[in-house]
Amino acid sequence: MREELRHEQDAATFNDEAVARSLHQSGIAGLRGFVAPSQVHGHRHTAGAAALGHAVTESSAPLPSMHVGNPSRVVTVVMDGMNIMRSTGFVDAEWESRGAKRQEFERLRREDHVRDKPAMALALIAAIDHCLAATSRAKAAGESIEYKPMAFLPEWAYDGGRTGSRKAFHAEALQPYVEHGYITYTPARRNDDEPQLWYAKGELQQGRECFLLTNDNFMDHIREGRITQQWFGEHVVSYMWLGRRNELMINFAHTDDYPMLSHA
Helix, strand or coil: CHHHHHHCCCCCCCCHHHHHHHHHHHCCHHHHHCCCHHHHCCCCCCCCHHHHHHHHHCCCCCCCCCCCCCCCEEEEEEEEHHHHHCCCCCCCHHHHHCCHHHHHHHHHHHHCCCCCCCCEHHHHHHHHHHHHHHHHHHHHCCCCEEEEEEEEEECHHHHCCCCCCCCCECHHHHHHHHHCCCEEEECCCCCCHHHHHHHHHHHHHCCCEEEEECCCCCHHHHHCCCCCHHHHHHHEECEEEECCCCEEEECCCCHHHCCCCCEC
16 A cells, blocks of 8 residues: 555645545435446356456446345445455456456556556455345345445546556446446545545444455554554454355354355
């Protein structure tokens, strides 16, 4: 994270807490009216370039409603988008094929001296889809619970920044998820951890059920007093990808607390 901030030299200031407050005021009710674009178009994250192209080109098509009625529990899953997109274990078939798309992606990064770990956009999409699928499975099992994904992601992960070289691999696949409220872009030249922390804390302060999904230990934020070690232990949850199947497992201490969500 520190390395990414050093890439940006603009001294613009921004109030991260104000972003979180604005998000709360505007609400995210729109999340309830949609199903994941990848579910609509049959896009499988392990299916390779052809399936991805299908999902991206048809992403503007109307999406059917994912009606969950009035669930007795609504759990907001705040996601550390960049952490998930750089996580170990997720497999992007086109990246591994080392084809023309990857070669062009790496050429742009090399020419602009971008040395940080490449981000895989499909990993974040898979994590969001995991939450939406868990809601559907819970409903089918008679569980009155809804999981609402809210991923935070630096805006340059989509547009690539000034030179276009810093975008995530398959960044174009993110846009339908932004349009339907599953991803919030954070401003450039700022630490993207802070808005997601403020947002999660705000949800909890208002009595809403929420946890933050990341493998970051947030030690800098603990040292600087944004959160305590106790808060981290109670509200931050890690994850892993099983095998090479792109199946997400969320490492809850008690899996029964979140029906259908721990593992697909």
